[in-house]
Amino acid sequence: MSASTPQPDSSVRPADRRVSARIGAIAESATLAVDAKAKALKAAGRPVIGFGAGEPDFPTPDYIVEAAVEACRDPRNHRYTPAGGLPELKAAIAAKTLRDSGYQVDASQVLVTNGGKQAIYEAFAAILDPGDEVIVPAPYWTTYPESIQLAGGVPVEVRSDETTGYKVSIEQLEAVRTENTKVVLFVSPSNPTGAVYTRAEAEAIGRWAVEHGLWVLTDEIYEHLVYGDAEFTSLPALFPELADKCIVVNGVAKTYAMTGWRVGWVIGPKDVIKAATNLQSHATSNVSNVAQRAAIAAVAGDLSAVHEMRTAFDRRRRTIVKMLNEIEGVVCPEPEGAFYVYPSVKGLLGKEIRGQRPQTSAELAALILDEAEVAVVPGEAFGTPGYLRLSYALGDADLVEGVGRLQKLLAEATA
Known part of the structure; x- marks a missing residue:
């Protein structure tokens, strides 16, 4: 721990x-x-x-860049916009989520953030109180434990290695669960290992979380980068019973080669999204309008x-x-x-x-x-x-x- x-x-x-x-x-x-x-x-x-x-x-694909160029010329984008994101982008993200993962959400369940890192921090900040434990499978991306601790939580590591394909088992998760456990982190495909959980493995983790009343934060930033017979599965779409205690973070960085544009998002229950939006309204206010307009072109476009x-x-x-x-x-x-x-x-x-x-x-x-x-x-x-x-x-x-x-x-x- x-x-x-x-x-x-x-x-x-x-x-x-x-x-x-x-x-x-x-x-x-x-x-x-x-x-x-x-x-x-x-x-x-x-x-x-x-x-x-x-x-x-x-x-970044040309049609996305062109959308940004046009946005620069539009005076609407020279002003403050809603802290939680442009309504058009939130609606486009909801539509994209249904298209790509089969998970149906409303635009009011979406918060647009300055990249995936802000999405992760604000998600943890919205649901963690001091001492709350988050189960973090390792190897993990460097930002997860820091965001958890900054939000007052305690990361609890569960290690995997090459012998298990860098995936953790239900037995390992259960072994570290305590009365203070609030969240389990689920990342597939994984950074840094490239591991992808099978549909059955993902469903088992979702079922275990629901049985014990736990929250799940799932990072889907690499959803479109799977190879061979591997298949991406969105946990709340696969296991709908989890949706009321599931937070999804995602963004345009990896899928559309837009790392420098800094547009990510959080999808979750409305009360959590409202709380995270309140936090963002004081931390950064709205994401750059030009980057948001580019993101609309990205998520609404095809995947060629x-x-x-x-x-x-x-x-x-x-x-x-x-x-x-x-x-x-x-x-x-x-x-x-x-x-x-x-x-x-x-x-x-x-x-x-x-x-x-x-x-x-x-x-x-x-x-x-x-x-x-x-x-x-x-x-x-x-x-x-x-x-x-x-x-x-x-x-x-x-x-x-x-x-x-x-x-x-x-x-x-x-x-």
């Missing part, structure tokens, strides 16, 4: 505390930190290849652009898995969704590589950046040391070159 937010030192006068304990406990986003370092090294002239950020390398991206990601997925598994000491399961691989590198730890013996995946990632000029994110960032996360949302040539550098460097490992 993770520790709750640290309390301020009572021996120190409030006026002498420079940073609050609540904010001081927040760690920097490890994925963004790795990406920033890679970009800084590139700017300094080093040929770094970055596998750190989860960001499609494709441009994402189909093209998914085809490329699938090709890269198979390439990177094959190349990583050719490295002695690396075990890389084939992901079924998203655009990440999460190989175990435990077989390399403690071995000598260019005069160094990395004992942790964090030390190995630092060595790889220094010696091979390849940026990867260590498993420590996702709650499971001994692994690396690599995004394959980058060009084919860079992918092959980058993993080729890893092959060359790690082949030097000796006992």
Whole structure:
């Protein structure tokens, strides 16, 4: 179980505390930190290849950009709009949710946010009181525990590994459930592992949550990025009994290559959405109107652009898995969704590589950046040391070159 937010030192006068304990406990986003370092090294002239950020390398589709250009010219978008989102976008999100996942919601159940991160934080803030526990399957995306703790909750980790396909069982969830458990986090497809729960597995988790009166927060940001025989299933659509205690977060970032546009959303019961909207009205007010108009074009349009991206990601997925598994000491399961691989590198730890013996995946990632000029994110960032996360949302040539550098460097490992 993770520790709750640290309390301020009572021996120190409030006026002498420079940073609050609540904010001081927040760690920097490890994925963004790795990406920033890679970009800084590139700017300094080093040929770094970055596998750190989860960001499609494709441009935002032209018709979405054109919608934004038109929006810039419309004086309506130069003014404040409702804090919870443009009514037209909320209606389009409700229609898109029914189209893509079979989950019928009303526009009043939608809150438009500044990206998926704000959606996650505001969702947790709306339902958690101090001490409420949230079950968080690990490996987890770095932002989840920080958002939970910032909202006053306590993240309770349940670990999985490559032997289970990075999926947790009902038995594991039940083992950590206490009288303080309020929420279970469900993410499929997963960041950082690419794991996708089957329909039966998802339904079992939904049934377990309903039986114990728990809330579920499900992150569906990678809903359209599944491969092979894997199938995306929306938990509240699959298990309608859950809907009254289910919150869905999503956004345009991954599906439409719109990471920089910062448009996400929360779908949930009306009272929760009203509370989260009240919070947003004081925190940020409305999301950029131009970005919202672009998002309308995105979610109301067809999915041809994402189909093209998914085809490329699938090709890269198979390439990177094959190349990583050719490295002695690396075990890389084939992901079924998203655009990440999460190989175990435990077989390399403690071995000598260019005069160094990395004992942790964090030390190995630092060595790889220094010696091979390849940026990867260590498993420590996702709650499971001994692994690396690599995004394959980058060009084919860079992918092959980058993993080729890893092959060359790690082949030097000796006992």
